[in-house]
Amino acid sequence: MTTFLPRDPKVHPPAHTPGYKSSVLRSPRLPKLSFENSLSEATGPVFGHDLLGPLDHDLIENYAQPGESAIGERIIVHGRLLDEQARPVPGALIEVWQANAGGRYRHKKDGYLAALDPNFGGCGRVITGADGAYAFRTIRPGPYPWPNGANDWRPAHIHFSIFGQGWAQRLITQMYFEGDPHIALCPIVQTIPDPAAIDALTARLDMGATVPMDARAYRFDLVLRGHRQTFFENRVEGA
Amino acid sequence: MPKESASQTAGPYVHIGCVPSFAGLKGRGPDLGAAMVTDATRGERITVEGYVYDGAGAPLRDALLEIWQADADGLYASPAETRGTADPVFTGWGRQPTDGETGLYRFETIKPGRVPWPDGRMQAPHLSLWLVARGINLGLATRIYFADEAEANAGDPLLARIDPPSRVRTLVAERQGDTYCFNIHLQGPGETVFLDV
Numbered sequence: 001m002t003t004f005l006p007r008d009p010k011v012h013p014p015a016h017t018p019g020y021k022s023s024v025l026r027s028p029r030l031p032k033l034s035f036e037n038s039l040s041e042a043t044g045p046v047f048g049h050d051l052l053g054p055l056d057h058d059l060i061e062n063y064a065q066p067g068e069s070a071i072g073e074r075i076i077v078h079g080r081l082l083d084e085q086a087r088p089v090p091g092a093l094i095e096v097w098q099a100n101a102g103g104r105y106r107h108k109k110d111g112y113l114a115a116l117d118p119n120f121g122g123c124g125r126v127i128t129g130a131d132g133a134y135a136f137r138t139i140r141p142g143p144y145p146w147p148n149g150a151n152d153w154r155p156a157h158i159h160f161s162i163f164g165q166g167w168a169q170r171l172i173t174q175m176y177f178e179g180d181p182h183i184a185l186c187p188i189v190q191t192i193p194d195p196a197a198i199d200a201l202t203a204r205l206d207m208g209a210t211v212p213m214d215a216r217a218y219r220f221d222l223v224l225r226g227h228r229q230t231f232f233e234n235r236v237e238g239a
Numbered sequence: 240m241p242k243e244s245a246s247q248t249a250g251p252y253v254h255i256g257c258v259p260s261f262a263g264l265k266g267r268g269p270d271l272g273a274a275m276v277t278d279a280t281r282g283e284r285i286t287v288e289g290y291v292y293d294g295a296g297a298p299l300r301d302a303l304l305e306i307w308q309a310d311a312d313g314l315y316a317s318p319a320e321t322r323g324t325a326d327p328v329f330t331g332w333g334r335q336p337t338d339g340e341t342g343l344y345r346f347e348t349i350k351p352g353r354v355p356w357p358d359g360r361m362q363a364p365h366l367s368l369w370l371v372a373r374g375i376n377l378g379l380a381t382r383i384y385f386a387d388e389a390e391a392n393a394g395d396p397l398l399a400r401i402d403p404p405s406r407v408r409t410l411v412a413e414r415q416g417d418t419y420c421f422n423i424h425l426q427g428p429g430e431t432v433f434l435d436v
Binding site for chain 2 (some may be wrong): 001013017026040042053082105110121122188194221
């Protein structure tokens with residue numbers, strides 16, 4: 001049976017982060033129960049390509065009227081999904097969601113003054129290839145204010161939800177953009193205590209993948225927990 | 240070697256990406272994980288419902304929950320399942336938001352069979368639960384056990400590790416008819432046991 005390496009708490013935000021006020025009443029205070037993986041943690045759901053629609057990887061078009069497209073800076077986000085042994089994680093479902101170019105979400109509870117874009121839904125999904133690669137097309141989201149401190153702003157970001165190959169790898173995170181001064185100012189980003197871990201969530205401009213006269217590209221690799229195969233495992237690696 | 244990517248909160252708008260229909264985004268079919276069972280799925284139909292309470296006792300109305308479970312025979316629909324083939328019409332995975340007004344969540348599923356612990360002992364029937372929301376920096380994992388499985392629960396290797404044992408009850412859903420009620424407490428005297436999954 002494949003089991004997963006212990007999660008390193010030092011790379012993740014602690015539960016209780018008073019600078020991010022919403023965590024104060026929503027953070028468990030007692031220690032978590034540690035235990036070895038059973039099949040319940042080593043297994044996980046499988047998502048086939050048949051569940052994806054033809055435009056699910058294209059947020060510029062997937063909620064646009066025919067002949068129209070979302071407003072904003074056109075970008076491609078691409079990278080690889082790896083585990084902590086740098087092995088690719090193929091066949092993994094990645095779901096993404098984000099604000100529009102003005103920094104507003106298509107959600108009834110978002111009351112920000114910025115305009116909604118009728119041609120932008122703000123969500124998409126992809127499944128990683130055999131080499132763990134993924135890519136989607138979108139518009140660069142805008143920064144926006146949020147009611148935490150008196151004048152807190154979120155950096156431009158895209159949310160990622162990832163299913164690996166086992167329940168123990170389940171992860172939700174956010175991608176930030178290289179050079180954004182709000183990264184250092186954001187109470188949510190700063191829940192992460194390790195600067196290297198913040199840097200790893202910061203996508204790099206990738207001119208090599210830019211489509212000339214169309215879209216710039218950002219490179220963003222993701223890492224899930226590593227796994228090991230137990231002594232009794234006799235299947236071929238990767239089978 | 241790379242380190243695991245740091246978790247970040249799913250934020251208040253997780254619905255846009257994970258349950259787009261619930262967020263009002265139409266046209267892409269049903270949300271993933273919305274329906275777990277069909278008429279052909281084997282096993283006892285059950286409903287699991289409840290609330291997620293914050294430290295002030297208020298139900299979360301913006302949370303997203305997922306469950307992962309074995310089929311009625313205790314087999315997982317996963318490539319890592321090597322003991323047999325799970326029910327082909329049961330994925331074992333479900334996803335539901337809490338109600339935006341009341342905070343109630345509800346899963347319609349089947350009672351799972353028993354699954355072994357690494358040493359071969361059988362675990363009590365359980366659902367694995369995962370929870371994200373605004374203010375939760377790393378998704379919270381726990382399990383749902385069933386009050387009418389008292390004998391199996393008493394021999395369950397994971398429940399046996401909980402100290403003090405009085406906290407075991409935070410992982411046991413009470414049965415009312417065909418419905419199991421399972422409330423989650425993020426903080427306070429009844430704080431749910433969360434798992435370092």
